[in-house]
Every structure is written in C-alpha cells, then in structure tokens.
Amino acid sequence: xxxxxxxxxxxxxxxxxxxxxxxxxxxxxxxxxxxxxxxxxxxxxxxxxxxxxxxxxxxxxxxxxxxxxxxxxxxxxxxxxxxxxxxxxxxxxxxxxxxxxxxxxxxxxxxxxxxxxxxxxxxxxxxxxxxxxxxxxxxxxxxxxxxxxxxxxxxxxxxxxxxxxxxxxxxxxxxxxxxxxxxxxxxxxxxxxxxxxxxxxxxxxxxxxxxxxxxxxxxxxxxxxxxxxxxxxxxxxxxxxxxxxxx
Amino acid sequence: xxxxxxxxxxxxxxxxxxxxxxxxxxxxxxxxxxxxxxxxxxxxxxxxxxxxxxxxxxxxxxxxxxxxxxxxxxxxxxxxxxxxxxxxxxxxxxxxxxxxxxxxxxxxxxxxxxxxxxxxxxxxxxxxxxxxxxxxxxxxxxxxxxxxxxxxxxxxxxxxxxxxxxxxxxxxxxxxxxxxxxxxxxxxxxxxxxxxxxxxxxxxxxxxxxxxxxxxx
Numbered sequence: 468x469x470x471x472x473x474x475x476x477x478x479x480x481x482x483x484x485x486x487x488x489x490x491x492x493x494x495x496x497x498x499x500x501x502x503x504x505x506x507x508x509x510x511x512x513x514x515x516x517x518x519x520x521x522x523x524x525x526x527x528x529x530x531x532x533x534x535x536x537x538x539x540x541x542x543x544x545x546x547x548x549x550x551x552x553x554x555x556x557x558x559x560x561x562x563x564x565x566x567x568x569x570x571x572x573x574x575x576x577x578x579x580x581x582x583x584x585x586x587x588x589x590x591x592x593x594x595x596x597x598x599x600x601x602x603x604x605x606x607x608x609x610x611x612x613x614x615x616x617x618x619x620x621x622x623x624x625x626x627x628x629x630x631x632x633x634x635x636x637x638x639x640x641x642x643x644x645x646x647x648x649x650x651x652x653x654x655x656x657x658x659x660x661x662x663x664x665x666x667x668x669x670x671x672x673x674x675x676x677x678x679x680x681x682x683x684x685x686x687x688x689x690x691x692x693x694x695x696x697x698x699x700x701x702x703x704x705x706x707x708x709x710x711x712x713x714x
Numbered sequence: 715x716x717x718x719x720x721x722x723x724x725x726x727x728x729x730x731x732x733x734x735x736x737x738x739x740x741x742x743x744x745x746x747x748x749x750x751x752x753x754x755x756x757x758x759x760x761x762x763x764x765x766x767x768x769x770x771x772x773x774x775x776x777x778x779x780x781x782x783x784x785x786x787x788x789x790x791x792x793x794x795x796x797x798x799x800x801x802x803x804x805x806x807x808x809x810x811x812x813x814x815x816x817x818x819x820x821x822x823x824x825x826x827x828x829x830x831x832x833x834x835x836x837x838x839x840x841x842x843x844x845x846x847x848x849x850x851x852x853x854x855x856x857x858x859x860x861x862x863x864x865x866x867x868x869x870x871x872x873x874x875x876x877x878x879x880x881x882x883x884x885x886x887x888x889x890x891x892x893x894x895x896x897x898x899x900x901x902x903x904x905x906x907x908x909x910x911x912x913x914x915x916x917x918x919x920x921x922x923x924x925x926x927x928x929x930x931x
Contacts, residue, residue, distance in 0.1 A: 472741070473741050475910075475914065476737075476741075476914065476918075479911070479914045479915060479918055480918055483915060483918050483919070483922065484922065487922065487924060530762065530765075531758075531762075532758045532759065532761075532762045537912075537913045537916045537917050538913070540916060540920065540925075540927055541912070541916050543927055547927070566765075567762075567765040567766050567768055567769025567770075567772070568761075568762050568765040570765070570768065570769060570772055571765065571768060572927060576927075592772075592775065593772075593775060593776045593779060595772070596772065596773075596776050597768075597769035597772040597773060600766075600769075601836060603836055603839045603840050603843070604836065604839065606839075606843075607839050607842075611787070611790070615786050615787040616786070629843055629847065630839075630840070630843050632843055632846040632847050632850060633839075633842065633843060633846055635846075635850065636846040636849060636850060639850070639853060650905075650909045650912075652902055652905060655905075657843075657847055657850070659854075659866060660847075660850035660851050660853060660854035660863075660866070661850050661853075663858060667905070668905040668906075668908045668909050668912075669905075669908030669909055669911060669912040671909075671912065672909075672912030672913070672915065672916050673912075675925075683919065683924045683925065687915050687916075687918075687919055687924070690915055691911050691912060691915045694911050694914075694915075695907075695908070695911060698907060698911070
C-alpha cells in the first residue's frame, strides 16, 4: 500500500470534483495555451478533403488493458475531436492501432460520427486498422500505410517508444505535415528531430481541451495545474526541510 | 428517466463501479477487495482475448479488400495473409491432433517459427530504428537550425561519444554520466510527474463519468 499514491489520488479527486461542481457548467471559461500539435489538425483536415486524401492518426501500441490504457484513451480524444469535421468533409482519417482492444473503440467513434452526420451508409470499417501487436512491427506497418496510401498529414498520438521514428521517417520522406503527442521520453527523443509540432509529456492529455474547448476538459486542465503547483510546493518544502534538517 | 437509463446506469455499472473496485483492490490490503480486483482483471483479460479475434478479422478485411481491389502494394497484403495463415497451421493442428509424437513435432515447428522467423525479423526492424534515428538527426541539422536543435544534437553526440571506449578521452564518459544523472534525470522526473498527473486526472474523468469514450450519451 503506497501512502503517497493514495494521497495523490484523493487530492486529485477532491480538486477535480470541486472544480467540476463549481465550474463544470457555468462561470468564466478557462483559457488555455494553444499547442500547434493539435490546433493545426483542423487545417490539415480541410487540406485532406481538398486533395482527396486522408489524415493518418497513429494511436500507438497501447491498449485498454495495460499500463498505457489512460495514454491511449487520451490519444483517442484526437480521433473523437476530429471525426465530425473530417467526416463532414468526406475525408475520414485512417486510424492505425497496435493493440486490438483499442480498435473497437476507435471504430465506434468514427461510426457514431457518421451517424451524427446522417451518412451512416458511407461508414467504412477499414478506416480503423489493427496493424500488429508488437511495437516495432506496428511502427513498420503504419509506416507502410503512410508511404503507400494517399496520406496528407501524419498525426502520431499515443503510447510509443523509439520505434515511432519509423513512422515519422516515412512521413518525412513523403514530405507530410507531421504532428505528434507522446508521453514516453524515448518516443519524444525520436520525434523531436522529425517535427516541431510536438506535444510533450502531459500535453498529450490536453488533446480534448485543445481540440474541443469543452468545459469538462478545460476544467480538468485547471485541476491538473492546481495539482502541479501543490506538487512543486511539496517538493520545494521537502527539499527546504531536508536542507534545514541537515544543518 | 430515459436519460438516466441511457447515460448514467451503463457508465456507473461498467466504468465507475469496476474502476473503483479495482483501484480499491490495489490500494487496500483487504483480501475481499483483492479477490474482486483479480476477478475483474481476469474478465478484462478474457475480453482482450476476444479483441484479438476482432483484430484478426480486421487484418483479414483490410488486406483482403486491398487484394480484391488490386490497390497499391497489394502483393504485400497477399504475403501478409499467406504468412498469417501459415503461422496458424502448427498451433491449430496442435490443438486438434492429440498424438504425442505429432504434438512434439508441431511444438518444435511453432518454436522454430518464433525463433527463426518472427524473432530475427523483429530484431532487423528494431535495428532499422537506429538508422532512421540517425537520418532524422542529420535532417534536423539541415532543416531546423534553432538553438534547441543544436543543443539536442550536441548532447546526443556527447552522450554517444561518451559511451564509446575512446583512449585519452575518458573525460567524455564523466561528462556523459553527469548529463544523464543530473540534467537528464531532473528533466525526466519533471516529465514523469506531469505524465502521472495527466494520467490521474484523465482516469478520474472516466471514473466520474465526465468522460465517456464508450458511450454516445
């Protein structure tokens, strides 16, 4: 039993609950710093529609039953936010997954978007593709899709390792606009040379707030900021106490 | 009433309640909670196994369609499907034929498939990552000459050189160790703390049913 983990959970739950109750429906809309990794996707969806291509969204090798479940859920927000616009333009994204548990969820998001747009008969289930269960094989398969299909932009958002470099390299060779969001330091190191539109670490979890401006997302970002300040103060306080205790 | 049934009951039953039970099972030493946690996690594993079956159908549908319509790169799809079918044969026969000598032969065939095909191909692909990373670093020098990019490349070069056993340049090893253990570790810890906060908040949103990726309502 980890007391620190329990305290962090209780504190986070309290801050989020209070914010959701107080500011979940009314009050001033929290302002957030725009990130180019997410904001440019709308333009890319428009360009994909004009050129008859599609945006490729790589969701990585994470699934719903592993340690990357939350990262994968956060990455799915990109698909959720983009689905309606892309489908109304008749340019659905090509979504690749490296874990089959993520595929039904991504398929469902796209199917619902078609339903909302009243064109369910146009829904193509092959828009979501399970590539391979091993991370490197997944990256190689996704890179092949980027290289051989009419892809106009390459979005890599989710649980990746250094193998994401294979997908990014395929995108660079096709001279595509590349956008990325990753939490793993190995993936960040591999992505940094390929794109300057990179959401780093915790920024991946802001996808919903960045792309939809929905209050539930922006309010949870505020909760995240409050908790960050508390954590920083706790770290500084502990360090100060350790120094004073040492003297 | 309809809103209650369609929106709240499925979310509470399938997301909040199991989520809280598993969380409590991990955080509390109570054996009953531990038992419930294991039961729910086992259920998730079974569901994941079915998801693999769906994944296989997805691969068949995507690549079958490509072959049928002779799309660009269709021969690769054909090779993929043939390889998939071949890989199925030994484990499938193993479950059907119960005679020990045949079972042993099929076991050897399955192992050989992993050891001599899947393993080496995976390792080759992993080795390719080194080249794509190097290529990206070279491209970075050409297309993005910012202070950050130059610092990135300098540190990469220093860490790589510091890992090599170069005579007379032992100070590079000390510099590499300092970079990894002081600024590298500090940055990594900051990053991981941020990721942990993001994970906790996103998870709590699902538990509070504020985020319902599984539901339209």
